[in-house]
Amino acid sequence: MAASEQTPLLSVRNVSKQFGALTAVKDLSFEVNEGDVLGIGGPNGAGKTTLFEVISGLNPATRGTILFRGQDITHSPPEAICHVGVARTFQLNAGFDSLSVRDNVRVAAYFGQDNRRVPGLAIGKEVEAKVDAAIAAVGLKGREHLITGQLPVLDRKLLMLAGAIATSPKLLLMDEPVGGLNPKEIDQMMALVRSLRASGITIILIEHVMRFLVQLSTRVMILHHGERIYEGSPQGLVRDRTVIDVYLGEGASKRLGSLLATPAGA
Numbered sequence: 001m002a003a004s005e006q007t008p009l010l011s012v013r014n015v016s017k018q019f020g021a022l023t024a025v026k027d028l029s030f031e032v033n034e035g036d037v038l039g040i041g042g043p044n045g046a047g048k049t050t051l052f053e054v055i056s057g058l059n060p061a062t063r064g065t066i067l068f069r070g071q072d073i074t075h076s077p078p079e080a081i082c083h084v085g086v087a088r089t090f091q092l093n094a095g096f097d098s099l100s101v102r103d104n105v106r107v108a109a110y111f112g113q114d115n116r117r118v119p120g121l122a123i124g125k126e127v128e129a130k131v132d133a134a135i136a137a138v139g140l141k142g143r144e145h146l147i148t149g150q151l152p153v154l155d156r157k158l159l160m161l162a163g164a165i166a167t168s169p170k171l172l173l174m175d176e177p178v179g180g181l182n183p184k185e186i187d188q189m190m191a192l193v194r195s196l197r198a199s200g201i202t203i204i205l206i207e208h209v210m211r212f213l214v215q216l217s218t219r220v221m222i223l224h225h226g227e228r229i230y231e232g233s234p235q236g237l238v239r240d241r242t243v244i245d246v247y248l249g250e251g252a253s254k255r256l257g258s259l260l261a262t263p264a265g266a
């Protein structure tokens with residue numbers, strides 16, 4: 001068997017993140033394999049975003065180890081983690097408001113180059129090609145010249161996603177990609193996530209919109225007070241007593257159960 005078939009894409013081993021006396025993530029371990037869509041849910045303050053901060057290097061782990069394709073990235077800086085193939089989007093929009101859509105994606109694509117020349121922003125043909133591809137992938141073609149600060153919520157989320165894609169990720173961390181979107185826009189984002197997965201990108205997503213989470217995820221993990229209270233299939237999630245008591249409630253679990261029992265497209 002080839003090494004790549006044996007090594008998980010991401011291994012999180014006994015990771016804790018402490019903020020002073022507060023333990024936001026507590027001794028958490030899990031793995032993600034190529035092709036997975038791991039959905040992470042849980043109440044406010046459960047430690048979900050902190051987990052993304054730790055994996056992406058913005059706020060490194062206090063204890064534990066994170067391996068990406070077997071390489072220890074626990075204490076690597078964010079740009080090095082980006083360069084090995086991990087990209088992320090943020091809960092709140094993170095674009096430069098005064099720049100155009102295209103210039104925002106250019107900045108991201110440039111950041112994603114591990115051979116960039118410093119000083120100076122030398123954006124070559126290869127970077128421009130990545131920018132074109134990322135803008136097309138999220139459906140922003142034709143709107144490249146719009147000023148970011150004037151975009152509606154959905155387009156700003158798409159732009160953030162384009163920036164992440166332009167760094168050529170193998171693993172994409174998406175933090176609440178459909179927060180604030182209407183049902184039609186949520187469906188549009190769902191189709192986009194499916195197409196990203198089909199293009200070979202492995203995905204971890206955090207989301208409170210549970211229909212989005214259960215319909216997209218191959219596996220779901222629910223956190224509570226920094227600890228895992230559930231990991232398994234979306235079908236098992238809606239029947240799990242602890243998850244129903246702590247997070248979903250009876251009504252939502254029944255609605256999600258019916259949704260999962262309905263064949264796609266019905």
Ligand SMILES: Nc1ncnc2c1ncn2[C@@H]1O[C@H](COP(=O)(O)OP(=O)(O)OP(=O)(O)O)[C@@H](O)[C@H]1O
Binds near residue numbers: 019022043048050
């Ligand atoms: N930089 C920080 N300094 C101190 N405490 C923090 C910091 N970041 C997060 N926390 C705390 O860590 C805990 C986990 O927060 P986190 O944002 O990871 O939760 P979450 O599950 O993403 O919540 P939400 O669903 O509301 O986004 C919270 O109690 C939060 O106040």
